[in-house]
Amino acid sequence: MLSPYGLDIIESCLTCKMRAERLFCDLPTAALQSFESIKYATAYPKGAVLFVEGQAPRGIFVLCKGRVKLSICASDGKTLILKIAEPGEVLGLSAAVSGKTYELTAETIDPCQVNFVKRDDFLRFLKEHSEACFKVAEQLSEKYNVACHEVRSLGLSHSAAEKLAKLLIEWSSRNGESMKQEPRLKLALTHEEIAQMIGTSRETVTRLFADLKKRQILQAKGSTLVIRNKAALRSLATTG
Amino acid sequence: MSQSCLDCAQRSDRIFCDLEPEALEEFDGIKSLQTYPRGTVLFREAQTARGVFLLCEGRVRLSVCSESGRRMSLRTATAGEVLGLSAALSGGLYEVTAEVVDQVQVAEVRRKDLLHFLHQHCDVCLQVVNLLSEDLHEAYGRVRAVGLVRTRHPHSYGLHLH
Numbered sequence: 001m002l003s004p005y006g007l008d009i010i011e012s013c014l015t016c017k018m019r020a021e022r023l024f025c026d027l028p029t030a031a032l033q034s035f036e037s038i039k040y041a042t043a044y045p046k047g048a049v050l051f052v053e054g055q056a057p058r059g060i061f062v063l064c065k066g067r068v069k070l071s072i073c074a075s076d077g078k079t080l081i082l083k084i085a086e087p088g089e090v091l092g093l094s095a096a097v098s099g100k101t102y103e104l105t106a107e108t109i110d111p112c113q114v115n116f117v118k119r120d121d122f123l124r125f126l127k128e129h130s131e132a133c134f135k136v137a138e139q140l141s142e143k144y145n146v147a148c149h150e151v152r153s154l155g156l157s158h159s160a161a162e163k164l165a166k167l168l169i170e171w172s173s174r175n176g177e178s179m180k181q182e183p184r185l186k187l188a189l190t191h192e193e194i195a196q197m198i199g200t201s202r203e204t205v206t207r208l209f210a211d212l213k214k215r216q217i218l219q220a221k222g223s224t225l226v227i228r229n230k231a232a233l234r235s236l237a238t239t240g
Numbered sequence: 241m242s243q244s245c246l247d248c249a250q251r252s253d254r255i256f257c258d259l260e261p262e263a264l265e266e267f268d269g270i271k272s273l274q275t276y277p278r279g280t281v282l283f284r285e286a287q288t289a290r291g292v293f294l295l296c297e298g299r300v301r302l303s304v305c306s307e308s309g310r311r312m313s314l315r316t317a318t319a320g321e322v323l324g325l326s327a328a329l330s331g332g333l334y335e336v337t338a339e340v341v342d343q344v345q346v347a348e349v350r351r352k353d354l355l356h357f358l359h360q361h362c363d364v365c366l367q368v369v370n371l372l373s374e375d376l377h378e379a380y381g382r383v384r385a386v387g388l389v390r391t392r393h394p395h396s397y398g399l400h401l402h
Contacts, residue, residue, distance in 0.1 A: 072380070074388040084389060094373035094380075103380040126369065131364035133369055137358075140372035141326035147379035148304060148335035151314065155386040156306035199387045238307045 004043040007109030010064055012036060013115070023142075024062065024135050031129040038121040042114050050091065050106040050114065055182030057102055059118040063087050066112030070104045071196065080154075081196040083146055084109070084189070090139050096122055097136070104226075154199050163198035164208050165237035168218075172227060179234035183227045243348070244268055248296075254320035256367055263361045270357060271347040282323065282346070287396065289327035289334055291350040293317050296346030302336045304353040314382060316341060322371060328354055329368070 003009050010016045013036050013189040018027045027035065034175070039062070044050070050061050053072055068085040083102060085091060095102045096119045117125070126133045157163045168185070169178070177183035191205040198205075212218040217233055227233055245268045252259045259267060263272045271294070276282065282293050285304060293300075300317045314336060317323055327334045349357070358365045 072384050076386075078388055080383070080387040082380075094376040096368055098373040098377060100377055101371075103377060123364050126366060127362070130359065130365055133362055133365040134358065136330050137365060137369050137372055140369065140376055141330040141332075143325040144372065144376050145330065145332060145335050146381055147376060147383055151379065151382045151386050152304040152306065152312075154383065156304065156310050158308075166281065 007043050007047050007065055007111050007113055008240075009041060009043060009113055011041060011148045013039070013043050016064075018064075018087070024090050024132075024139055025088060027129070027135070028131055031125075031132050034125060034129060035117070035132070038125060039115040039117050044112045044114060045109050046108055046111055048108045048112070050108070051102045053103055053105045054101050057092060057099065057119055059116055060093055060116040060122050061106065062097045062117070063090040063091060064113040064115055066108060066110035068112060069107045069193070070107050072104055073108070080199055081193060082150055090136070093136065093139060094143070095139075097126075110207055145199055160198060160200040160205070161208055161211075162206050162238075163200070164194070164205065165233050167194070167198060168227065169233060169237055183230065185225050185227075187223050187225050243261065243273060245271070250296075254309045256322050256371060257320065259361075259364060259367075263357075263364050266357060266360070267349075267364075270353040271349050273347055275343065276340050278340055278342050280340040280344075282340065283334045283370070285335060286333050287322055289330075289332060289351060291348055292325050292328045292354055292373050293323040293338070294347040294349070295321050295323060296345040296347055299341040300344060301339045301341050302338055305337070311337075315378070322368075325368065326372060326375065329372075 012019075013019065013025065013032055013147070016025065041064075044066075050068065063085055065087055067087075068089075068091060069081055070083045070085055070091070071079050071081045073079050085106070088184060090100055091106050094100075126136060153163055157166070171185045172178050172183040175185060177185060191209070192202045193200045195205045198216045209218065209220075212233075213220065215232070217227070217230075217236075220226050245264055248257065251264075268285065273296075280299065283289075287300065295317055297319050298324060299319075302314045302317055302323075303311050304314060305311045317338070323338050324334055331351070358368060
């Protein structure tokens with residue numbers, strides 16, 4: 001079947017095969033049926049903006065497929081990427097719950113399927129389904145954890161080298177490669193985007209990568225990075 | 241300060257504490273009231289979350305620390321706030337360190353009891369979701385302050401390094 005942007009759209013949450021693996025989606029049948037009746041399944045191309053920081057909250061966005069870049073922006077245009085959201089994550093949650101403006105900007109970096117729920121419907125849904133309310137609390141806790149981690153990394157790292165080393169170690173641990181002798185990781189972001197994740201310039205990131213390769217700490221194989229010297233990278237992450 | 245939440249005069253002014261009578265009575269039964277002097281560390285970041293601390297009286301400084309021991313104050317929590325909430329809910333590690341600024345009275349609730357309590361009371365769970373949203377909003381504000389300032393000097397954005 002033809003579908004927008006080459007996405008295989010999941011029409012119903014009730015038949016979604018990925019549900020059990022996803023923190024928010026794994027709801028009891030009654031809650032799931034109720035959620036199904038208030039959600040709008042939408043497909044977005046790469047580069048679509050779901051919401052912008054400072055905008056009044058319209059609702060929440062459950063990311064079913066694809067990835068979304070979450071960033072904050074200064075008035076001078078400087079951007080800081082807080083996180084790349086993966087499928088299963090609920091976006092715009094704290095703003096929708098508190099009624100305050102969205103704190104972040106969410107932009108798709110792949111074609112995405114998103115289930116949108118209007119704020120009023122979502123708040124009613126939470127009041128009626130305690131299990132869903134509990135899952136929302138868990139998601140908010142996880143996001144709080146990420147935000148604290150970001151504050152620590154940005155505010156207490158001595159150098160851009162230290163922040164980049166920390167980021168690479170974190171990525172390698174996420175895909176289960178960290179126990180290997182030479183962990184590999186797929187570089188899904190541009191140098192510009194990595195710079196925005198660690199609060200530095202694109203030029204600095206390019207220079208740091210060149211330096212790490214020269215020192216045999218990293219090796220690039222296409223878009224895959226191989227960590228050749230884990231100990232040296234770890235040392236860089238703690239001392240800068 | 242009252243020993244029982246049921247007689248607390250400040251209850252109605254505090255988001256978490258203003259519970260329905262049934263929930264309040266149950267909360268009163270699972271909490272343990274403690275007094276701590278200035279300088280006490282209620283919990284430390286990276287420590288496994290054992291529960292939450294409802295601040296009844298006094299102030300608590302929240303900070304984060306780097307591997308090299310540098311510390312950055314995030315903010316000072318005041319009476320009525322629930323500390324350690326996100327870590328207790330996720331079952332993870334405390335994200336920040338909480339240190340008593342002046343003598344405090346706290347109502348401590350063990351993680352297991354809190355989870356059971358929240359499962360029983362959907363309205364309280366909704367309150368918790370609201371509190372977490374506020375915490376997250378505040379944390380995003382910190383990220384902005386730390387990550388997007390023009391100057392690199394931390395004191396310029398109201399943060400204090402130790």
